Amino acid sequence: MNGQTASIEARGLTKRFGDTLAVDELSFEVYPGQVTGFLGPNGAGKSTTLRMVLGLDRPTAGEALINGRPFVEHECPLFEVGALLDPKAFHPGRSARSHLRCLALANGISGERVEEVLDIVGLAGVGDRRAGGFSLGMGQRLGIASALLGDPGILILDEPVNGLDPDGILWIRNLLRSLASEGRTVLVSSHLMSEMALTADHLIIVGRGALLADDSVENVVQASGHNSVRVRTPQTDELVTVLASEGLTTRKDDDGRLTVDSGSTDRIGELAARHRITILELTLLQASLEEAYMELTHDSLTYQAESFTSLQESAA
Amino acid sequence: MTTTISPPEQPLTPTVVTRGPTTASRPGQRLFPDLLRSEWEKLRSIRTTFWSLAIAVVAMVGISAIVAAVHTSNSGGGFDALSGTFTGVLLAQLAVGVLGVLTVTSEYSTGMIRSTFIAAPQRRWVIAAKAAVIGVVAFVVGTVASFGAFFISAALLSSHGIHLSLGSPGALRSVIGAGLYLGILAVLAVGLGTLIRSSAGGIAALVGLLLVLPTLSQAIPTSIRGSVEKFLPANAGQAVFFHTDTGSLTPWIGLLVFATWAAAILGIALVMVGRRDA
Numbered sequence: 307m308n309g310q311t312a313s314i315e316a317r318g319l320t321k322r323f324g325d326t327l328a329v330d331e332l333s334f335e336v337y338p339g340q341v342t343g344f345l346g347p348n349g350a351g352k353s354t355t356l357r358m359v360l361g362l363d364r365p366t367a368g369e370a371l372i373n374g375r376p377f378v379e380h381e382c383p384l385f386e387v388g389a390l391l392d393p394k395a396f397h398p399g400r401s402a403r404s405h406l407r408c409l410a411l412a413n414g415i416s417g418e419r420v421e422e423v424l425d426i427v428g429l430a431g432v433g434d435r436r437a438g439g440f441s442l443g444m445g446q447r448l449g450i451a452s453a454l455l456g457d458p459g460i461l462i463l464d465e466p467v468n469g470l471d472p473d474g475i476l477w478i479r480n481l482l483r484s485l486a487s488e489g490r491t492v493l494v495s496s497h498l499m500s501e502m503a504l505t506a507d508h509l510i511i512v513g514r515g516a517l518l519a520d521d522s523v524e525n526v527v528q529a530s531g532h533n534s535v536r537v538r539t540p541q542t543d544e545l546v547t548v549l550a551s552e553g554l555t556t557r558k559d560d561d562g563r564l565t566v567d568s569g570s571t572d573r574i575g576e577l578a579a580r581h582r583i584t585i586l587e588l589t590l591l592q593a594s595l596e597e598a599y600m601e602l603t604h605d606s607l608t609y610q611a612e613s614f615t616s617l618q619e620s621a622a
Numbered sequence: 623m624t625t626t627i628s629p630p631e632q633p634l635t636p637t638v639v640t641r642g643p644t645t646a647s648r649p650g651q652r653l654f655p656d657l658l659r660s661e662w663e664k665l666r667s668i669r670t671t672f673w674s675l676a677i678a679v680v681a682m683v684g685i686s687a688i689v690a691a692v693h694t695s696n697s698g699g700g701f702d703a704l705s706g707t708f709t710g711v712l713l714a715q716l717a718v719g720v721l722g723v724l725t726v727t728s729e730y731s732t733g734m735i736r737s738t739f740i741a742a743p744q745r746r747w748v749i750a751a752k753a754a755v756i757g758v759v760a761f762v763v764g765t766v767a768s769f770g771a772f773f774i775s776a777a778l779l780s781s782h783g784i785h786l787s788l789g790s791p792g793a794l795r796s797v798i799g800a801g802l803y804l805g806i807l808a809v810l811a812v813g814l815g816t817l818i819r820s821s822a823g824g825i826a827a828l829v830g831l832l833l834v835l836p837t838l839s840q841a842i843p844t845s846i847r848g849s850v851e852k853f854l855p856a857n858a859g860q861a862v863f864f865h866t867d868t869g870s871l872t873p874w875i876g877l878l879v880f881a882t883w884a885a886a887i888l889g890i891a892l893v894m895v896g897r898r899d900a
Contacts, residue, residue, distance in 0.1 A: 361743045362736055363899040378743040381653060389740050395733040397668065404667035405734075409741040412660035412748075414652060452737060 310337050311374075313460050313491035314359060318368030321354050321515075328354045330515040331368065336493050338459065341486045343506030343523075344495040347603050351515035352495040353391070356464050360389055372460065384413040388453030390463040393445040398438025402429050402448050405437055410455050423451040443474040450481070460491040467501055479505050499599040513603045527598050535566040535574055538587035548581050549574070563587070657742060657751035665725065665755055674721035675759075678714035678804070679767040685710030686771035690778035703786055704793055707775040708800050708863040714767065715832060715856075718760045718804045722811025723824035725756050730819045739900050746892045753812040753888055761805025768800040792865065795873060799862030802877060806859065806884045807832075813888035816895050832856045852876075855883040 312335035321329040329351040336342045346352050357363040359370040361377035369376060372387055380386050396405045406420045424430045427447040432440075437448060446466060453461055463482075467475045482505055486492045496502050502509065502523075509526050511519040519526055539545050542564060546556050549566060554574075557565045566574060571588050578585045665671050689706040726749070729735035742748050772793070776786040788794050811828055818824040832855065839851045848869045851857055861876025871879060 357899075360740055362739060364897075380743065383743060384741050387740075391736055391740075392733050395737045397664075397728060397732045397734045399669055400664075400667050404663065405737075408660050408663045408667070409737055411663055412656055412738070412742045414656045452741075455741075 313338050315371040319358055319365050319370055320367040322366045328515050332517055334510050334520050336491055338491040339489050340507035341482050341492045341505050342508045343502035344493055344510050345502055346512040348497050350512045353464055356462055382413040384456030386458055387460045388458040390449040390453050390466055393442055393449050396437045401434045402437050403433035409452050415455055423454045427451040442469045461485055463494045465495055499596045503595040511602055518602045527595055534591045535571055536589040536591055537564045539583055539585050541583045545583050548577055657747055661751045661755040674717045675763050678717040681713035682710035682767040682771045686775045690775040703779055703784055704796055705864050707772055711800050715807055718808050719811040719828045720825055722756050722808040723815040723828055725752055726812055726815030727821040727824045731821055735900055745895045749816050749892055749895050753809045757805045757809040760808035761801050764804030765801025768797045772797045796863040803859045806881050810884035810887050813891040816891035853879055855880055
């Protein structure tokens with residue numbers, strides 16, 4: 307992409323836990339200067355993938371590289387990668403300040419920087435309180451503070467908005483956008499398409515451990531092919547007949563409008579004109595990212611509930 | 623440990639994250655000293671550390687005083703009195719051992735271990751740094767408590783006409799040996815904690831190794847029991863301060879055997895921690 311080199315690279319990454327294939331030959335590249343959303347339903351293997359990228363889990367096969375080398379070969383990794391995997395990855399008996407100092411010292415990072423990151427995430431006032439008493443949102447902020455300690459060029463965050471209140475979600479979203487705009491690489495996992503629609507520029511979508519899509523947000527929406535056209539006409543029945551003869555299926559909405567499942571506005575407009583049908587409204591309904599995601603991951607949900615399937619069908 | 627890494631490029635327009643000049647500068651190549659500092663900060667910022675060590679000190683000094691106070695009812699020479707001085711180590715070893723286990727297992731139970739290994743993926747060095755820090759702390763605190771136990775014992779015994787001083791045969795060796803025993807034990811406990819990863823399991827293994835194993839050895843046929851028993855970790859290590867006439871190893875050989883146990887357990891732990899998923 308634009309001749310840039312990938313900051314994060316997965317090559318045939320595979321992880322098997324006993325009989326379960328958690329990650330299945332996953333290959334992707336993540337580039338700087340944008341927010342890359344790592345999407346998939348729960349159980350799709352997102353966390354396992356990130357853990358392998360960060361050297362916590364050993365891949366069964368394949369490899370993951372950070373700036374061209376496996377994570378574990380970096381001697382002071384906080385300078386290269388900041389990571390938030392788990393909002394509670396600290397000892398509850400330690401203060402936020404001590405927790406950050408413990409991590410900073412391991413990479414020779416100064417106490418001043420600890421104060422800086424406490425300030426950035428807004429925890430300076432509670433730095434000496436036991437982290438065990440923190441809310442989930444404060445825990446996330448502490449995790450982000452530790453990710454920022456080395457002022458790294460790459461940030462990897464696993465479900466950072468999970469369980470946050472709207473303020474916290476907005477804060478994370480803005481932070482991720484500004485980190486990317488500073489030229490950093492931001493890889494953020496989520497099972498929430500709606501959140502990624504607002505945050506990400508690029509999407510890597512996985513289901514059952516395998517890659518489903520690796521493309522820009524717009525392309526993912528377009529490729530879903532789920533565009534439909536909404537028509538309002540006083541001659542509803544006539545239009546339905548005309549469209550049906552052309553092989554177009556329609557649905558009648560509650561308010562009397564028609565939704566045509568496929569076809570372009572041009573074609574429908576011309577058909578209507580040829581049959582002298584009055585058109586009052588003709589709108590292209592673009593598939594939302596949510597629908598594109600649903601379509602992509604539909605077959606790969608590990609824990610698919612029956613009610614969920616029917617919900618999805620009624621929405622489609 | 624000698625490869626040089628060039629710093630990553632600074633962000634183009636630092637706005638939110640890097641306010642003003644960043645103080646996150648790359649250090650020189652001082653991996654192990656950095657890890658020692660990190661582990662020292664971890665150890666001293668947890669209340670468990672303070673309480674465990676306080677219990678160890680109180681146990682050593684307090685039990686020594688009690689034993690000395692009741693010693694007069696027994697008829698014994700200087701060496702029995704000397705052994706009695708270190709009775710408290712039997713309790714202190716549990717406090718120190720539990721602390722050693724917890725320095726590792728509490729990281730696994732809280733999730734801290736993932737933060738630790740992301741900051742320092744050189745897992746073996748991390749565990750080695752943990753063992754070094756807790757080992758030195760346990761040795762220093764243990765030795766101070768050991769001197770305290772010795773002097774309070776000597777003072778109480780002298781009022782009953784029993785003379786005990788650092789110049790007595792084996793006295794200085796026993797006092798320092800008790801400190802060394804606790805330091806080595808802490809290292810062994812870090813090894814157990816790293817191998818077992820759960821606090822309950824690690825503590826159970828510690829108690830099993832120190833207290834249950836010597837009892838189980840009663841099942842060994844009498845003909846060889848003596849030669850096996852004296853090599854068990856606790857029996858071997860305690861030979862440096864508990865003087866028994868029958869069957870135990872000589873003091874320094876005993877401590878050496880104990881240190882070998884600790885090194886072996888830590889060694890296996892270091893191999894395993896690099897192989898397993900964190």
